[in-house]
Amino acid sequence: MRPFAYSRPTDANSAVQALSAAASANSPVADAAIQALAGGTTLLDLMKLDVMRPSALVDINPLSDVWSAVNLDGGNLKLGALARMSDVAAHADIQKNYPVVADALKLAASPQIRNMASLGGNVLQRTRCTYFRDVSYENCNKRNPGSGCAAMDGFNRTHAVLGTSGQCIATYPGDFAQALIALNATVEIIGKSSARTVSFAELHRAPGNSPQIETTLMPGELISSFSIQGRWPRSTYFKVRDRQSYEFALSSAAIALEVQDGTIRDARIALGGVATVPWRARKAEGLLKGEKFDDALASQVAEAAFEDAVGSKHNAFKIALGKRVVARALHQAAAMEI
Amino acid sequence: MTDPEDRALTWSFNRRAFIGGAAGTVALPLVAKAAGDANTAAVAADLSLPVDVTLQINGATRPLNIDIRTTLLDALREHAGLTGSKKGCDHGQCGACTVMVDGRRVLSCLTLALTVQDQPITTIEGLSQGDQLHPMQQAFIDQDAFQCGYCTPGQIISAIACVKEGHATTDGDIREFMSGNICRCAAYPNIVAAVKQAAPAVSDEQKG
Numbered sequence: 001m002r003p004f005a006y007s008r009p010t011d012a013n014s015a016v017q018a019l020s021a022a023a024s025a026n027s028p029v030a031d032a033a034i035q036a037l038a039g040g041t042t043l044l045d046l047m048k049l050d051v052m053r054p055s056a057l058v059d060i061n062p063l064s065d066v067w068s069a070v071n072l073d074g075g076n077l078k079l080g081a082l083a084r085m086s087d088v089a090a091h092a093d094i095q096k097n098y099p100v101v102a103d104a105l106k107l108a109a110s111p112q113i114r115n116m117a118s119l120g121g122n123v124l125q126r127t128r129c130t131y132f133r134d135v136s137y138e139n140c141n142k143r144n145p146g147s148g149c150a151a152m153d154g155f156n157r158t159h160a161v162l163g164t165s166g167q168c169i170a171t172y173p174g175d176f177a178q179a180l181i182a183l184n185a186t187v188e189i190i191g192k193s194s195a196r197t198v199s200f201a202e203l204h205r206a207p208g209n210s211p212q213i214e215t216t217l218m219p220g221e222l223i224s225s226f227s228i229q230g231r232w233p234r235s236t237y238f239k240v241r242d243r244q245s246y247e248f249a250l251s252s253a254a255i256a257l258e259v260q261d262g263t264i265r266d267a268r269i270a271l272g273g274v275a276t277v278p279w280r281a282r283k284a285e286g287l288l289k290g291e292k293f294d295d296a297l298a299s300q301v302a303e304a305a306f307e308d309a310v311g312s313k314h315n316a317f318k319i320a321l322g323k324r325v326v327a328r329a330l331h332q333a334a335a336m337e338i
Numbered sequence: 339m340t341d342p343e344d345r346a347l348t349w350s351f352n353r354r355a356f357i358g359g360a361a362g363t364v365a366l367p368l369v370a371k372a373a374g375d376a377n378t379a380a381v382a383a384d385l386s387l388p389v390d391v392t393l394q395i396n397g398a399t400r401p402l403n404i405d406i407r408t409t410l411l412d413a414l415r416e417h418a419g420l421t422g423s424k425k426g427c428d429h430g431q432c433g434a435c436t437v438m439v440d441g442r443r444v445l446s447c448l449t450l451a452l453t454v455q456d457q458p459i460t461t462i463e464g465l466s467q468g469d470q471l472h473p474m475q476q477a478f479i480d481q482d483a484f485q486c487g488y489c490t491p492g493q494i495i496s497a498i499a500c501v502k503e504g505h506a507t508t509d510g511d512i513r514e515f516m517s518g519n520i521c522r523c524a525a526y527p528n529i530v531a532a533v534k535q536a537a538p539a540v541s542d543e544q545k546g
């Protein structure tokens with residue numbers, strides 16, 4: 001790990017000031033010389049690997065007093081960016097009204113990591129692509145723009161089948177983001193001079209020709225909270241992995257349904273473990289609206305969700321697996337007793 | 339082998355180059371010393387100098403002078419002389435380094451020591467009362483819940499937290515909520531038995 005300067009501001013304004021000090025408007029936030037430190041479970045890991053090399057850390061944990069609030073007033077949900085994964089997963093009202101949120105958090109990482117990790121840091125976690133994490137590989141377009149991609153001809157069993165580009169096929173590894181994108185969440189962001197709200201679907205950027213730019217956050221900006229409109233009691237998160245726990249998804253699905261008298265009024269599907277960014281399967285969702293749920297429909301929806309999938313040498317199995325995950329998760333959600 | 343004098347030269351060169359570079363890019367009024375001191379403005383400091391960090395470990399106040407990059411795990415093991423907490427992976431993947439900070443189980447390998455200065459830290463060394471083992475420690479012995487023992491300090495701390503969090507009600511629940519602690523010797527069935535044995539006593543301790 002390289003040495004860094006450290007500060008621990010106690011209010012949001014000082015934090016964004018500190019974070020913007022050396023911000024150049026065009027540099028992607030993931031490479032910014034000054035990084036916010038929340039739980040540190042992504043940042044310190046990658047600093048030890050020399051993948052992230054910030055020269056300064058701004059410890060935002062003192063903002064937890066204000067930024068870890070969970071609010072369910074008025075039938076909506078607001079989650080502070082510094083709320084810890086474990087606390088939100090264990091929140092009885094969230095388990096009841098937003099099971100997809102509670103489940104996605106509970107099925108991630110380990111109890112220790114969930115005690116440390118914040119929601120804001122969680123959505124910004126970096127890919128687990130082994131070539132990205134190992135700096136002895138020169139060619140990684142994400143870490144070293146223009147250098148090529150070691151995973152394309154390498155071992156790519158865990159890589160993405162959706163949203164890939166000729167530059168990068170790295171999987172977005174997180175679980176919680178699938179719940180957020182499925183429920184049309186918004187993200188509240190504060191910067192040096194202003195605050196803004198964006199749709200969660202606009203936070204992450206597919207790799208395209210610049211895989212090193214992963215989000216639309218600018219250096220100096222902080223996520224302060226996430227908001228979800230309405231309640232989603234009929235929702236679930238289903239995750240398949242190489243081992244039963246403490247492992248990233250090979251394939252997962254976040255599902256939310258609104259059913260009235262047996263007819264599906266609204267449906268949301270997001271896919272994890274298979275795409276380069278949090279992935280909303282909009283076309284597949286569309287097939288459910290106005291219909292009655294049955295096996296045939298579930299299979300049709302699952303096919304549609306992976307219609308555009310492209311496998312690499314070792315990960316084509318994810319397409320077959322992913323379809324089954326979607327069908328199974330739909331069954332799970334449809335069968336829920338509300 | 340590089341001649342020591344050469345090495346010294348290279349080192350001082352790199353160090354100077356780095357500090358120069360850092361001063362150029364980081365226009366931040368930050369100084370290592372400002373650690374506990376919110377919003378403190380100060381002149382650019384030499385980042386390679388150690389900082390003063392005071393930790394509250396097992397009820398004792400431990401002032402340490404450490405590199406700013408020191409993790410809580412290294413602070414415990416290399417500076418406070420508490421080698422009970424183990425380094426398995428140093429990357430959050432095994433749980434051997436699990437300690438309690440402010441009553442919550444966390445990974446000390448992914449925690450910077452200087453960020454937990456005001457919070458009480460409990461390690462495996464802080465569990466027994468004199469010669470009287472903690473009920474969870476005793477249960478691990480009674481149930482033969484380890485072979486090499488390397489994962490055991492982390493398992494025991496995690497097991498106590500698992501019970502206190504209310505996740506020791508069924509075998510399945512224990513397995514899920516102990517999954518953050520990998521055991522290379524695969525003593526898992528015995529670990530589940532140990533957690534079950536100690537659970538009533540740990541719950542009582544929490545209530546009482």
Ligand SMILES: Cc1cc2nc3c(=O)[nH]c(=O)nc-3n(C[C@H](O)[C@H](O)[C@H](O)COP(=O)(O)OP(=O)(O)OC[C@H]3O[C@@H](n4cnc5c(N)ncnc54)[C@H](O)[C@@H]3O)c2cc1C
Binds near residue numbers: 248
């Ligand atoms: C072994 C292991 C297994 C894991 N398994 C899973 C899993 O199965 N599923 C899963 O979803 N995750 C998993 N994770 C990832 C883990 O959940 C993330 O590392 C964690 O959520 C990151 O949160 P943090 O608060 O620790 O972030 P940090 O490491 O503190 O920060 C991460 C990044 O986000 C930035 N940041 C943090 N907060 C903010 C904010 N409010 N505004 C702007 N920028 C911010 C930081 O500057 C940094 O660049 C695993 C991690 C490990 C080590």
Ligand code: SF4
Binds near residue numbers: 139140150167
């Ligand atoms: S898949 Fe992306 S992150 Fe992995 S080596 Fe290729 S460019 Fe790098």
Ligand code: FES
Binds near residue numbers: 445
């Ligand atoms: S040493 Fe900390 S998790 Fe392995």
Ligand code: FES
Binds near residue numbers: 486490521522523
């Ligand atoms: S007893 Fe050997 S690793 Fe667990």
